[in-house]
Amino acid sequence: MKKSVILIFLAAGLLVAFLAACVSTPAYRLPAKHPQIYELGERREFCTKCHGYKKTPVDFERYNHTPLFTESHRLVAYQDQRICALCHEQSFCNDCHVTHTELRPSIKNQTENYRRMQHRGEYLSRHRIDGRLDPTSCYRCHGNPQSSQTCRPCHG
Amino acid sequence: MKLQLGFTLGVSILAAAQLTAPAAVVAADLGITSDTIVRLYERDDSGGRQRSLLPVYEFLRLDYTAPKAPGLSLHAYGWGRANLRDDFGNADDTVDGELIYAYLDYLDPKNRDYQVRAGRQYIFEGLMREAIDGLYVKTDMMPTVTASAYAGLPVNLEDEKGRGGDWIYGARVAQGIPGRYDVALAYKQTLNHGSTDEQLVGADATLLLPADMTLLGHTTYNLVTGGWGEHSYELRLPFKAFELRPFYQRYRYEDFLNRRSGGSAPFRYMSQLGEKVDIAGTEAFWYPAENVECGARYKHYEYDSRYGSANMYTVLAAIRRKIFSEVGGEFGRVDGDMAQNRYYLGRAYAYWDVAPVFVTADVVYVNYDEGDVWSMYGEDSAFFASFGVGRKFLDKSLNVKLSLDYSQDPYFDKDYRGTLAASYAFGK
Numbered sequence: 218m219k220k221s222v223i224l225i226f227l228a229a230g231l232l233v234a235f236l237a238a239c240v241s242t243p244a245y246r247l248p249a250k251h252p253q254i255y256e257l258g259e260r261r262e263f264c265t266k267c268h269g270y271k272k273t274p275v276d277f278e279r280y281n282h283t284p285l286f287t288e289s290h291r292l293v294a295y296q297d298q299r300i301c302a303l304c305h306e307q308s309f310c311n312d313c314h315v316t317h318t319e320l321r322p323s324i325k326n327q328t329e330n331y332r333r334m335q336h337r338g339e340y341l342s343r344h345r346i347d348g349r350l351d352p353t354s355c356y357r358c359h360g361n362p363q364s365s366q367t368c369r370p371c372h373g
Numbered sequence: 374m375k376l377q378l379g380f381t382l383g384v385s386i387l388a389a390a391q392l393t394a395p396a397a398v399v400a401a402d403l404g405i406t407s408d409t410i411v412r413l414y415e416r417d418d419s420g421g422r423q424r425s426l427l428p429v430y431e432f433l434r435l436d437y438t439a440p441k442a443p444g445l446s447l448h449a450y451g452w453g454r455a456n457l458r459d460d461f462g463n464a465d466d467t468v469d470g471e472l473i474y475a476y477l478d479y480l481d482p483k484n485r486d487y488q489v490r491a492g493r494q495y496i497f498e499g500l501m502r503e504a505i506d507g508l509y510v511k512t513d514m515m516p517t518v519t520a521s522a523y524a525g526l527p528v529n530l531e532d533e534k535g536r537g538g539d540w541i542y543g544a545r546v547a548q549g550i551p552g553r554y555d556v557a558l559a560y561k562q563t564l565n566h567g568s569t570d571e572q573l574v575g576a577d578a579t580l581l582l583p584a585d586m587t588l589l590g591h592t593t594y595n596l597v598t599g600g601w602g603e604h605s606y607e608l609r610l611p612f613k614a615f616e617l618r619p620f621y622q623r624y625r626y627e628d629f630l631n632r633r634s635g636g637s638a639p640f641r642y643m644s645q646l647g648e649k650v651d652i653a654g655t656e657a658f659w660y661p662a663e664n665v666e667c668g669a670r671y672k673h674y675e676y677d678s679r680y681g682s683a684n685m686y687t688v689l690a691a692i693r694r695k696i697f698s699e700v701g702g703e704f705g706r707v708d709g710d711m712a713q714n715r716y717y718l719g720r721a722y723a724y725w726d727v728a729p730v731f732v733t734a735d736v737v738y739v740n741y742d743e744g745d746v747w748s749m750y751g752e753d754s755a756f757f758a759s760f761g762v763g764r765k766f767l768d769k770s771l772n773v774k775l776s777l778d779y780s781q782d783p784y785f786d787k788d789y790r791g792t793l794a795a796s797y798a799f800g801k
Contacts, residue, residue, distance in 0.1 A: 245551055246485045246513065260696070272581055273552035278611065279579075279587060283658055284668040284689050284701070289618075292589050292605065296547075296555065296577055297519075298497045307474060307495060308406075308434050308450045314495065316504050316529045317471045319454060320430060325410065327776040327792050328733045328761035330722045331691075331699045338720070338737030338757035339782040342744065346707060346714050350674055350683050351652070352643055353603070353624045361503065361529035362635025373638040 245274035251303040261286065261331055262304075275300065287333050291357075316363040402440050405799040408432040414790040427458035444482035449475040474504065487512040496523055499545035499559030500575045500593060504528035507541070519547045519557075530565050533635040538567035554580045571631060572596040586610050593629070600628035618656040625649045649677040654685075664693040674709075681710030697726035715742035729769075733761035733776070741783070748783030755782035772796040 251257060261284075264277035272278075279293055280300055294301055301310070312322040313335060323334040330337070335358075336344070348355050359365050410430040417423050430452060437447040453470030476492030490509040496502075498521065507525010524542035531539075541563045549555025556578045563571040577591035590606030607620035630644035654672040661667070672685040686708070691701035705718040722735040737757040744753030761776035778790040 249480055249485065270585070272585070273550075276552040276581065276587070278585075279589075279609070283616075283656075284666055284691055285656055285670060285687075289607075289656065292577075292591065292607065295498055295502075295591060296557070296579060296589070301497075306434070306436070307448060308432075310497065311450065311473050311495065314497065314502060315471075315473055318452065319428075319469065320410070324412075324792070325408075325430075325432075327759060327778070327794075328724075328731070328763055328774045330733050330735045330759070330761075331701070331724045337735070339739070339755040339780045339788075341785075342741065342748075342755055342783045343716070343718075343739055345747070346709075346716060346741075348639070349680065349714060350685075350707070350709065351650070352626070352640065353629055353650075356630055356640055357502070360631060360636060360640055362533050363529040363531065365635070365637035365640075368637035368639070 247275070247299050247303065257304050259329075261333075284333065287335065313358065316361065317366060402438050403800045404434075404436040406432075406434040407795075407797045409795045411793045412790065413792075414788070416785070416788065424460035425458055426456065426461055428454050428456050430454045444480045446478045446480075447476075448478060451475075486514045493528065499543075499557060499577060499591075500561040500573050501543060501545075501559075503541075505541055517548055517550060521545050527563050527565075527570075530563070530570065530635070534566040538564060540564040549579070552581065554578070569597060573602070584610075595628040598628045600625055602629035614660045616658045618658075620652075620654060620656070622652040623649065624652075646678070648679060651675045666691050680714065683707065683709035683714055695726075697724070697728075697731070699724050713743045713746065716740060716744075729765040731763050733759070733763075735759040735761075744783050750783060750786055752781070752783045756780065757782075770798050 261282040263281045265281055268275075268277040270278055283289075311318075312325055321334075321336050321340075323337040326332060326334065344355075359368050408431070410432070411427070412430070413425065413427050415423055415425040431454075432450070432452045434450040435448070439445040439447075449472075451470065451472040451474075454468065456467045459467060472493060474493050474495060476490050476494040479489045481487045488509075488511045491507075493504060493506050494509060495504050496509060501523070505523060505525035505527060507523060509521065509523040511519065511521035513519050522542075522544040524540075526536055526539050527541040530536075533539075541561070543559065543561035545557055545559035547555050547557035549557075557576065559573075559575045559577070561571065561573045561575075562569065573593050573595055575591055575593040577589075579587065579589040581587055587609040588606065589609075590604070592604045593602045594600070595602045601623075602625060604621070604623045606622075607618055610617040610619075626643050626646055626648045630640045632641050632644050652672060652674055654670065657669045659667045667690045668688070670685070670687040674680075674683040674685070676682065684707075685705065687703065687705040689701065689703035691699055693699045700723040701721070703718070703720040707714065707716050707718075709715055717740045718737070719739075720735070720737045723733065725732045735758065737755075739755040741753050741755075744755075745751050757778070757780040759776055759778045761774060763772060763774035765772050772795070774792075774794045774796075776792045776794075778788075778792070780788045780790075782788075
């Protein structure tokens, strides 16, 4: 696909967004922070426990922290980080998503074992297989020059 | 050097914030969180000599809200490490650290219509999942439209040929009705020393379908290589206490993995193979009671030219007691066409809260079908066990945690580790 086609696609998208905006009513605004209740943000929680299953103004069911949420949260996080920020400080995300760190997230938070963090346990031998099967999942976190410092001592 | 630069930047921003702050800072305006982690591990090398390492880490976070400037806040977070004992010969690297973020944030206090951030910050949206030293703006001023843009220096290229000519910028425009649907387009370009490192466009979408089904996903197109890098889509099908989440992903390594300088060799190598992989499967959840959750996942990998195919099976369950206590277990199997891509995994864990004390335990066992082929000790399995205990003090402001770990695996005969962590939170 040529770049010009992509740019036309982008321009058309922007135009549709603009036209839709002109005929729409003001949207719901998220609060900046969730009210403080116990240790929300540190626990793996189901938003629907309090918010229910109503779909508007926010479909909280989409953000329920299922047992596999650690592996599958990226699609909802990319779409509106502000929902995550209601309960989580930026530093919470940086346990895993960080340009340069030395501590594996599962080691930094060794006693928070309910979070099912990446690479828990002995991962050195397992990463040979996981990396072959799906290098794209490694690349998301270890793909840039800073974060690949953990790979380079052995892999170059 | 990076640590010094980072702290210099942080101190400068702090000083600027103090100019806008009142004389007396109260706990409601200021939050400081400190995590101090002391680790100890010992290892016998091949010559029979015992070596040990005693690093101390400090993670420090600051959040400050300017009381006389509604909407304005300052956020900073960084880490540093010093080796109190090091028998591994890392004499040139006994300290390290990083300023992870330090930014001023302004959120329109009246209608929350727009947000501006300046400084070192992380952006996770659309095509972005990295840090910049720069400016980020986001607005909802047009009804049903959210637009954001950013520009600055890419932090992850800081060590690559210096910062001259480095640049990252991009934008995302989303249109939708919250909870019903949204469609977004995004663009990102990264320059390293004047030459294009990345240039991507992407689209993401969410659509609420009848019967409360939801379709969501995203697609990226690499403008440098001229090909689709990723398609990731999933459908969520809730039905009473059950939920199914079938998904499909397709990656083309040449367009998804980057050949940039400074990246690790395997990614640069694989990006030249022209390999494509299709990943399809489903997650399934069942909640038979409010405190019980069961999950399963099946993933099938189909490669274009290497490895044939592979399957991954996972089942797991957790039972909770009140809010904080939980026990769980997991069993998994990875079954590739190639024998070296096969293993079994089992895990059991417990986190038990008897306030103000909590106790944790974790056991992971992995059995590799052909582990002994590449093992240093002829082992074809890995065993990991961790036991932890913690206690909260000072009205839960101080949390002291101790964990002891043991592992035995194909690479190390016996590994013992100890970690002592103290988390202290002030204010907010």
